[in-house]
Amino acid sequence: MPKKPVSTEGSVPTGSPRERRWIVSDGGGAVPDTFRRATKIDLTAGTGKAGVQPGPGGTDLVVQKFSNAGDAPSTTTVTAGSGKRLRNTVVNLIFWGDAWQTNPAPNPSLDQVVSDAAAIMAGPYQLRVSQYGATAARLGTVFVSVPGNNPPTSYKTSDVATLITDSIEGGALPEPDEETSDVLHVVFMPPGTTAPPNLGGLHTYANYSDYDFPFDIDINDRSHFAWVAFGSRANISSVFSHELVESLTDPEGDGIQVNPTNSSNWNEIGDVCSSRGTVNGVTVQSYWSQSDQACVIPADIALDMQITCIHKAPRNDPYHPIREVGGVNQTQNISFRMSQADCIRSIDRGNHFFVIGPDGARAEVRVFIHFPPWSLQGIRYIATVADNSRADNLLSLPEC
Numbered sequence: 217m218p219k220k221p222v223s224t225e226g227s228v229p230t231g232s233p234r235e236r237r238w239i240v241s242d243g244g245g246a247v248p249d250t251f252r253r254a255t256k257i258d259l260t261a262g263t264g265k266a267g268v269q270p271g272p273g274g275t276d277l278v279v280q281k282f283s284n285a286g287d288a289p290s291t292t293t294v295t296a297g298s299g300k301r302l303r304n305t306v307v308n309l310i311f312w313g314d315a316w317q318t319n320p321a322p323n324p325s326l327d328q329v330v331s332d333a334a335a336i337m338a339g340p341y342q343l344r345v346s347q348y349g350a351t352a353a354r355l356g357t358v359f360v361s362v363p364g365n366n367p368p369t370s371y372k373t374s375d376v377a378t379l380i381t382d383s384i385e386g387g388a389l390p391e392p393d394e395e396t397s398d399v400l401h402v403v404f405m406p407p408g409t410t411a412p413p414n415l416g417g418l419h420t421y422a423n424y425s426d427y428d429f430p431f432d433i434d435i436n437d438r439s440h441f442a443w444v445a446f447g448s449r450a451n452i453s454s455v456f457s458h459e460l461v462e463s464l465t466d467p468e469g470d471g472i473q474v475n476p477t478n479s480s481n482w483n484e485i486g487d488v489c490s491s492r493g494t495v496n497g498v499t500v501q502s503y504w505s506q507s508d509q510a511c512v513i514p515a516d517i518a519l520d521m522q523i524t525c526i527h528k529a530p531r532n533d534p535y536h537p538i539r540e541v542g543g544v545n546q547t548q549n550i551s552f553r554m555s556q557a558d559c560i561r562s563i564d565r566g567n568h569f570f571v572i573g574p575d576g577a578r579a580e581v582r583v584f585i586h587f588p589p590w591s592l593q594g595i596r597y598i599a600t601v602a603d604n605s606r607a608d609n610l611l612s613l614p615e616c
């Protein structure tokens with residue numbers, strides 16, 4: 217995979233999260249609503265929809281490992297701090313600025329970004345955060361800003377922090393202590409704005425101190441948030457995925473960091489990996505998995521399984537089935553050997569088995585059924601799709 221452009225992500229939070237305090241006198245003041253709930257976010261719209269629902273039958277979970285330039289070596293280690301991880305998190309997607317709602321829509325559109333983020337969270341991408349004490353997040357609410365609420369053209373993280381805390385104050389976003397589960401607010405910056413130098417996204421937290429005395433005293437509740445710079449569809453979804461897994465595992469800079477740790481410039485699981493891949497058609501970035509000792513992207517993909525041998529005895533008796541098949545899992549470049557029953561189940565799940573014939577042509581292995589006199593329900597078996605030679609390529613393979 218190509219190394220990500222320098223501009224797509226970057227280093228990390230300032231380490232000095234903004235703290236805001238205010239006193240609300242009677243009536244709560246005149247803080248305007250900064251957001252309304254999106255009234256029309258159609259998750260089935262757009263080209264990203266295929267990723268929202270698992271494919272028919274489901275295929276195998278494959279943890280893709282990467283060791284390209286920019287990916288941390290296998291000797292990499294992490295420090296597991298005692299600080300917070302996010303668990304059972306709902307992720308609110310916040311689209312800041314009028315430029316998200318123009319007609320025609322920007323490219324990518326708001327719908328597309330929502331669909332991609334939803335697909336990332338619905339799929340297996342986050343699975344490897346569980347080793348770090350976090351759990352996979354799910355889609356929460358999508359917010360769009362009211363007309364005229366725009367970020368500065370050249371924005372800073374403090375602008376996003378202000379947006380989050382003002383929106384909590386205005387009631388558009390819930391206060392941290394009203395949250396029944398962990399919450400991550402991800403703000404998507406609009407086209408036409410410029411991120412801080414060398415940053416494509418960032419996650420941190422803001423302290424929220426609420427002095428609504430005497431009814432509600434909250435001292436330093438923390439709101440966790442990230443922002444994602446506008447860019448290509450692939451850059452936005454990739455940076456989103458990066459900030460997502462880092463927010464879950466190191467929301468406050470004292471959770472999981474990769475060695476050498478850095479208390480001000482958090483060195484996190486997304487920062488030491490560069491390779492990208494696609495999960496259900498959506499581009500994501502790999503992240504460091506200590507249990508795999510590699511930069512990984514967990515994905516649901518169909519395996520490409522080349523059968524190179526069979527076990528069948530006696531070999532020439534048509535009444536004895538193939539017992540086992542063996543070969544190479546080309547997707548992961550590992551060998552396999554399994555019973556015919558397991559092979560049939562794997563094909564049922566959507567994986568692809570094939571044989572390379574003597575002529576070098578690929579013949580797909582399919583599941584057929586026959587009904588011998590003693591079996592009313594039939595017996596399923598594997599064979600290659602009939603080709604011109606009419607020969608079953610499987611039976612011409614050597615013994616395993």
Ligand SMILES: [Zn+2]
Nearest residue numbers: 462484486487
């Ligand atoms: Zn990062």
